[in-house]
Amino acid sequence: MNRHDPLNxxxxxxxxxxxxxxxxxxSAPVATPLELHxxxxxxxxxxxxxHMSESCYLYVFGDNTxxxxRYFGIDDDYRERGHSVxxxxxxxxxxxxxxxxxxLRLTLRLLDFDHKRLHIFHEMFHAESGTLLASAEQMLMHVDMRAGRAAPFPAEIQQRLAAIHAAHSRAARPADSGRVIAIARRDAQAEARTAPA
Incomplete structure (x- = not known):
């Protein structure tokens, strides 16, 4: 595969x-999760x-997206017609x-979607050991590039997404999905007891 320098x-x-x-x-079965990249x-x-730089994790997740x-119907021709995600x-x-x-081996699940948005969840594994290396959760928006605003997916794309979502929603939601970034704090008394003198 011909790769380009992601830092340029x-x-x-x-x-x-x-x-x-x-x-x-x-009518074809949909794998849960999908393994496409x-x-x-x-x-x-x-x-x-x-080690792989943090920005390159996103680069690899982007290729998985x-x-x-392409699995459900968006490719270069689709974008040339004026729409993208x-x-x-x-x-x-x-x-x-x-x-x-x-x-690296990547998986992807469609957690949710509506007429304009996709909520997806990636996992990145070491392809030989099976070790989970990273996960990524994303919200994506379908856009009309000429108008510069969000736009509904075409009906045939929505049908495909519905089929994928129906399959993926049968499995338990990934444990890491919906996480909020925060510093977990103990109560003030516990903090005082463990603070250095």
């Missing part, structure tokens, strides 16, 4: 650019700690480090 904005590309969506069969940690993704788009919120939870050359 003039070369930033999705692994799926140029790939067409395949026909979607509404695999890759290997590239030299440009490794930081001064000799692009694989999902933009990210409006992302929450990444990093669990384990991963180093140069190590293989």
């Amino acid at each position: 904005p003039h070369q930033l590309r999705s692994a799926y650019e140029g790939q067409k969506s395949q026909p979607f069969d509404l 695999r890759c290997t940690v590239q030299p440009a993704w490794v930081d001064y700690n000799q 692009d694989a999902f788009f 933009y990210t409006v919120e992302t929450h990444i939870r990093n669990r384990r480090e991963v180093a140069l050359g190590e293989p």
